[in-house]
Amino acid sequence: MTITYHSIGTIRTPYKEREGMPIQPSAEEGAKGTVEVKRKFQEGLRDLDGFSHILLVYHFHLSRGYSLVVTPFLDDKPHGVFCTRAPSRPNGIGISVVKLNRVDGNILHVENVDILDGTPLLDIKPYIPDFDVYEVEKIGWITRHSGMIHRPKSDSRFD
Numbered sequence: 001m002t003i004t005y006h007s008i009g010t011i012r013t014p015y016k017e018r019e020g021m022p023i024q025p026s027a028e029e030g031a032k033g034t035v036e037v038k039r040k041f042q043e044g045l046r047d048l049d050g051f052s053h054i055l056l057v058y059h060f061h062l063s064r065g066y067s068l069v070v071t072p073f074l075d076d077k078p079h080g081v082f083c084t085r086a087p088s089r090p091n092g093i094g095i096s097v098v099k100l101n102r103v104d105g106n107i108l109h110v111e112n113v114d115i116l117d118g119t120p121l122l123d124i125k126p127y128i129p130d131f132d133v134y135e136v137e138k139i140g141w142i143t144r145h146s147g148m149i150h151r152p153k154s155d156s157r158f159d
Contacts, residue, residue, distance in 0.1 A: 007120035009037035009106075011058060013113045033098075035108040035121060042106040045124075049103040053127035054110070059120045060092035083140055094119075097127050 013033035035056065037045060048054065065088070071077065072084040081089055098110040108124075 005059070005122050007038075007059070007122065008041045008124075009035055009121040011035050011056065011113070011115050011117070011119040011121055013115050013117045013119075015113075015116050017116075030111055031113050032101075032109070032111045033113040033115070033117075035110060035124070037106045037108065037121070037124075039106050045103055045106065045108070048100065048108070048124070048126065051100055051126040051128075053097055054100045054108070055125040055127055055132075056096050056098055056110075056115070056121060057123040057125065058094045058096075058115060059122055060087040060089070060094050061118070061120055062116065063087045063089070063092045066090045066092075093122070097132075 011033060012035070014031065066081065067086075067088050068081050068090075069078045070081050070084055070086040070088055072079060072086050085094075087094065094115070096114055097112075099112050101109040101111060103109075
C-alpha cells in the first residue's frame with residue numbers, strides 16, 4: 001500500500017542545524033517560531049486562535065533511513081525506536097505541542113518549539129486537555145531520567 005502526504009506549510013524556527021536543538025518543546029520554553037501555512041489551507045485555520053496550544057504534525061525531512069533500536073538523547077542505553085521519540089523512524093513523522101501566541105492570516109506565531117527550521121508541516125490539531133492529558137502508571141525507561149528534559153540537546157547521533 002502506498003500512502004502519500006503533502007506538506008500544508010513550513011515551520012520556521014531559530015534552529016538551522018540539528019545539533020544543539022532542544023529535544024522536546026518543554027525543554028526550550030520561550031523559543032519562538034512561526035508556521036507558514038500555504039494560503040490554499042488558510043481557511044482551515046478559522047477559530048484556531050481560540051486555543052492556547054496546538055499539536056504540529058511534521059515530517060523529519062533530514063532523517064535518512066531508520067533504526068529499530070536507537071540510543072535516545074536522554075539515555076546512554078539502546079531502546080526500541082517505538083519507545084523513544086527519536087527522529088530515526090520507519091515513517092519520519094514528528095509531533096510537538098507548542099504554544100500558539102497568535103494567528104496572522106496564514107502565519108501562526110508559536111513558542112516552545114523544538115523543530116528544525118524549514119521542516120515540512122503535515123497537519124495541525126488543537127491541544128485539548130480533556131482529550132490529551134492522562135494519568136499514567138508507568139513511563140518505562142524514561143522514569144530514571146524524569147525531570148532531566150532541560151539538560152540534553154540534540155546531537156549528531158541521528159544524522
